[in-house]
Amino acid sequence: MQDVEEAVTRAFQEEWGRVVATVIRMTGDWDLAEECAQDAFAQALRHWPRDGVPRRPGAWLTTAARNRATDRLRREAVGAAKLRQAALLAPRSEPDGDGSDGDSDGDDSGVPDDRLRLMFTCCHPALPFEQRVALTLRTLAGLTTAEIARAFLVSEEAMSQRLVRAKRRIRQAGIPYRVPPAHLLPERTRSVLGVLYLLFNEGYSASGGDDLVRRGLSGEAVRLARLLTGLLPGEPEATGLLALMLLHDARAATRTGPDGTLVPLEEQDRSRWDAGRIGEGVRLLEDALRQGRAGPYQIQAAIAACHGTAPTAADTDWPQIAALYDRLARLVPSPVVELNRAVAVGMAEGPAAGLALADRLRESGALAGYHLLPATRADLLRRLGRTHEAADAYREALGSAPTAPERRYLTRRLNEVRAQQDTTRTA
Template sequence: MAAAASAAPATEIERVFRQEYGRAVAVLVRLVGDIDLAEEAVQEAFTTAVQQWPQAGLPPSPAGWIITTARNKAIDRQRREASRPGRYADAALLHARGEPAEEGPVHDDRLRLIFTCCHPALAESAQVALTLRLLGGLTTAEIARAFLVGEPAMAQRIVRAKGKIRDARIPYRVPADADLPERLRPVLAVVYLVFNEGYLSGSGAAPVREELRAEAVRLGRLLAELMPDEPEVLGLLALLLLIQSRQPARTAPGGALVLLADQDRSRWDRELIAEGQALVRRCLRLGRPGPYQLQAAINAVHSDAPTAAATDWRQIVRLYDQQMALAPTPVVALHRAVAVAETDGPEAALALVEALDLDAYHLAHAVRADLLRRLGRDAEAVRAYEAALARTENEAEREFLEGRLRELR
């Protein structure tokens, strides 16, 4: 394949990796039928790109180059190891010769991979963790932060999930229509967590990762087309659109985070808000409430308010009450406490926060710090901000927390 005239800087190669890793792995899994082999081949292809592109320049189609190179590396390896048990060499070679793709209700490779990994034989947490690793290209550390567990424990969970798929010979095929609802909950969780990592990256200098946010919204739209009568699918898409609508106002020109209460609401994307609110109304008509629908409804209330002061916090508390009745989690309880602070005051909210077991979650310490600051308990607030700071690696969040500490000191 002919190369571009100019050399490819490291930043361009990193951009291609972030944008195309998940797609390349999804295609390779379909072609070779082996998760480990697909992941290794894609990583080898990017290693080759790092060696060649700085001198030769980006190829006309970087994604195509990566997929073709990875496929060739996988086929070469399977030819060498064809005698070893457990390899799917024949299937890989057939697909490599242009065998037609498997038919089924899901035609998007990345969405197919999500449904394939979300097999009921695996524990749900393992399903979600494995899919985030393969599709989102998230590191084990990033996934561990999303689950509020240690990195070694998460690494073991991912290895066990891969081993179970391999040992149980779980087929890499598109589930039938009847199997889709059974796998829906972890599929929705994957899309939501990919969006979350894109909306506020767990580490690094960039507060957002645009390619992950765009991919999550794209997958949400595909799911809504695939399952238009599933209210939680519609609720998830509404939630993503309503959160995404605030993106233009979330950061200051220098990249600093701007809290919801301080955002310039004239910069919110009204088209996304209108689409998200229409989906929320559609969910209400279906009459089968669920956690994603309730989160979308909460964000719809925020988007209705012309100013932060005009927010209907009592309605938001009622919606959180419904969510706690349907799917109670400590993180939902934390967000409910934030709303309670606006209706019943920071002291009532602080009692709720201090009853939660969320020591590993930096936002729990940040919320507690803010409540203590509002109560004038500055010394305790400083310690809480320091605890939050010690638990986040996102540089934009760290700058925000450090700013609050400077104000208190």
């Protein structure tokens, strides 16, 4: 039974977006699509222990969700009207039972991918930017409302209301479910890039749960980013984002140890980094930068390249990274960027300089409840030998750390500074 539960969990991480996107295309009803997708996964938990895990779980789940949607529409009093509406929304050919997405839907972009259609529908300019990103993370990635709220640093209630308003707006505005034609792509580029960025981040560093890395989500983000760069060959930020993803993803296998504990960058086994992905990321970054329009994703990719190409942690060019964060902070002012800049300054100029920046953020209250702020302060205080203050900061970070791997890492660090305190007392 445990193997089946693991298979269902893995299928959820890898297939949720495909299942929901297919049912939305079929019915035009976003809430119904999510309900039917959830029902399909519930069916899997009932049937797979008896029948075995299917060879293609995604196809099984898609078929189950489509069948459930058809049954629901037929039973409801308004089913006939909804089916007529669905006939107008649906492609001329339905996807077949093998879970493929079909390749003709009247969409003049020539992109036969339901998940990319879903992303562009969510990112329609009629929706406010925050609603676009949040809705895509919910429907495409299957993130919970709580997970999305943490990504935006807002309350779960506020995020729930944001999602409801976004779905209502799509219905009321009659927003079409398609990839827009080429001349309309630029107006949605910023939102789509933002969605892909957050989708990748949730896979690379999960906002909650027992696993720090969710490879299904990060892999899906990379796949969609490759499709997007094909759609937007002259957009350097799309290329820069793909480069950023590849440079980070190259290190994903080394981010946790055998027991699932977070392994910080300086302790990772660089011989296990994916050299092919690093090389591709660097080449893409160079192609993007040659266009002379460096934006936030290209700058972040340059930071990732500094890490990815350093032979050892000691060889990392921290002054260059600090300068890049300074430039990033001017382009996209953000307390999270400032916190990362504090880390880089702490490495380039010494922990006291980094701590001054982190303390300024703490006093502002901009990152209240964000566990990486006290975790960063704890590390800087530890390096300064201020073990009592470091222990307090580690305890504060532990109280808000969202994942088990991060809590294990913070516990290890807390025990280390406690041991230093005991050594100091007995010396």
